[in-house]
Amino acid sequence: MLRYFTAGESHGEALVAFLSGVPAGLKVDQAVLDRELWRRQQGYGRGGRMKIERDSAHILSGVRHGITIGSPISVQLENRDWKNWQESLSVGDGDPAKHKRVASPRPGHADLAGALKYNFPEARYILERASARESAARVAIGAIAKLFLRELGIEVLSHVIATGSVNLSEQVPWDKIRTLYDRDDVLLNCADPELESRMKEEVDKVLRTGDSLGGVFEVVAHQVPPGLGTYAQWDERLDALLAAAVMSLQAVLRAWLDHRHEVLVRHTHHRLAAIERRIEILDGFEVQPGGLNPPLQADQLLQCPKLVRVAGQAPRLVFAARGLVVARV
Numbered sequence: 001m002l003r004y005f006t007a008g009e010s011h012g013e014a015l016v017a018f019l020s021g022v023p024a025g026l027k028v029d030q031a032v033l034d035r036e037l038w039r040r041q042q043g044y045g046r047g048g049r050m051k052i053e054r055d056s057a058h059i060l061s062g063v064r065h066g067i068t069i070g071s072p073i074s075v076q077l078e079n080r081d082w083k084n085w086q087e088s089l090s091v092g093d094g095d096p097a098k099h100k101r102v103a104s105p106r107p108g109h110a111d112l113a114g115a116l117k118y119n120f121p122e123a124r125y126i127l128e129r130a131s132a133r134e135s136a137a138r139v140a141i142g143a144i145a146k147l148f149l150r151e152l153g154i155e156v157l158s159h160v161i162a163t164g165s166v167n168l169s170e171q172v173p174w175d176k177i178r179t180l181y182d183r184d185d186v187l188l189n190c191a192d193p194e195l196e197s198r199m200k201e202e203v204d205k206v207l208r209t210g211d212s213l214g215g216v217f218e219v220v221a222h223q224v225p226p227g228l229g230t231y232a233q234w235d236e237r238l239d240a241l242l243a244a245a246v247m248s249l250q251a252v253l254r255a256w257l258d259h260r261h262e263v264l265v266r267h268t269h270h271r272l273a274a275i276e277r278r279i280e281i282l283d284g285f286e287v288q289p290g291g292l293n294p295p296l297q298a299d300q301l302l303q304c305p306k307l308v309r310v311a312g313q314a315p316r317l318v319f320a321a322r323g324l325v326v327a328r329v
Contacts, residue, residue, distance in 0.1 A: 002148075004141050008077075010131035011085040015077040017137035019144060022062070024070035026148055033057040036143040037077075040136060042186035045203040045213075054080065057140040068144075075140045079133075089128070102127060132250035155222045157181050160190045162216035164202035168195055174222050189217070214253070219246070 001021050008015035037055040055077050062073030088100045102123040105111030114126030146156060157177050161168040172191045180189055188203075190196035199215075206213040229238025239257060246255040 002145060004138075006134055006137040008079075008134070008137065009089070009125075009128035010079075010133040011081055011089050011128060012079060013082045014079055015134065015137040017075045017077075017141045018072055019062070019075075019141040020072040022068050022070075022073060022144065022148060024068055026068040026144075026151065027066060028059070028063050028068060028144060028147060029066075030057070030059075032147060033075075033140055033143040036139050036146070037136060039181075039186060040139045043189065044187050044200055045207060055136055055140075057143070073141070073144060075137070075144075077136055077140060089124075100124060130250070135249060138249075153223050154225075156219065157222070158189070158217050158219045160188050160196075160199070160215060160217045163188060163190075163199035164206075164213050164215065166195055166198045166202055167216075168192055172218075174220065177220055 002019065003021055004017060004019045006015065006017045034056050037057060041055065058076045058078070060074040060076055062068060062071050087094060087098045102111065105115065105123045106127075109127065110130035111123035111126050114130060115121075115123045118126070120126065149156065155178075157180070159172060159177050159180050161172075168190060176191045180191055188196050188199045190199060202213060229241065230236045234240065242257065243255050246252055
């Protein structure tokens with residue numbers, strides 16, 4: 001079984017990711033890893049950090065002469081912004097006067113809860129690790145996992161199906177999603193050009209006001225064989241594993257398994273459908289006796305949309321605790 005974990009701070013020297021369980025003999029293409037990292041940094045309305053970093057995966061171990069050798073793989077991603085933070089975020093004691101305190105935690109983030117949990121007088125160390133910058137490390141090792149899946153004839157891709165009030169109502173065929181991935185320019189990664197233009201207009205509105213805007217993107221796994229996951233143990237159910245994986249991503253607020261992202265509430269008899277029917281959802285998750293049908297994959301196309309905040313920061317509210325104060329902006 002593949003296992004991974006990541007390390008590093010947003011403005012530290014580097015991010016590091018570790019991946020174990022990859023069999024020996026898998027060909028690793030550096031260009032594939034770097035393209036995945038490039039795609040992560042695309043999209044309209046991205047923050048200023050994306051203009052600073054140009055990520056490239058530096059494989060430290062587990063790959064020799066272009067193939068995996070069965071040992072754990074470690075990947076390093078340099079933080080180019082580190083040169084501006086060496087004194088204010090040094091590993092050693094450093095100069096306290098140059099430390100960049102964060103005494104105003106942001107609502108909706110880990111700042112306040114993390115500072116209280118670890119007994120820090122301010123939130124700098126919390127936001128450094130809780131930052132979405134960490135997801136770059138996941139993308140790097142995720143690219144290796146994708147290469148492994150390709151050997152089994154499986155592909156995993158994503159696309160945007162909603163931004164603000166603009167929604168893509170029809171299910172997008174796999175071929176269109178595959179075409180999106182091959183693009184050299186990424187606006188909002190929506191399969192419908194007209195809707196993508198309207199999505200851009202939605203983002204422009206919140207960029208002018210400094211507000212936040214929600215959106216939905218869908219991840220589709222193609223040619224997935226039956227039998228993944230199991231009903232035998234709670235922590236091995238496929239729906240639970242997928243939900244945990246996507247909900248752990250920064251800014252993801254909700255996840256469910258279906259191409260429709262409205263909340264459907266039906267009587268039980270409406271959910272007792274034939275196997276080939278699409279599974280209904282309740283309160284944002286698939287609902288059918290046992291979850292998925294049962295909670296292991298029984299189809300060749302597995303879809304998992306996610307609700308995510310895509311632009312801006314909400315106006316901050318005023319509160320105070322343990323010396324940490326948030327001011328309205």
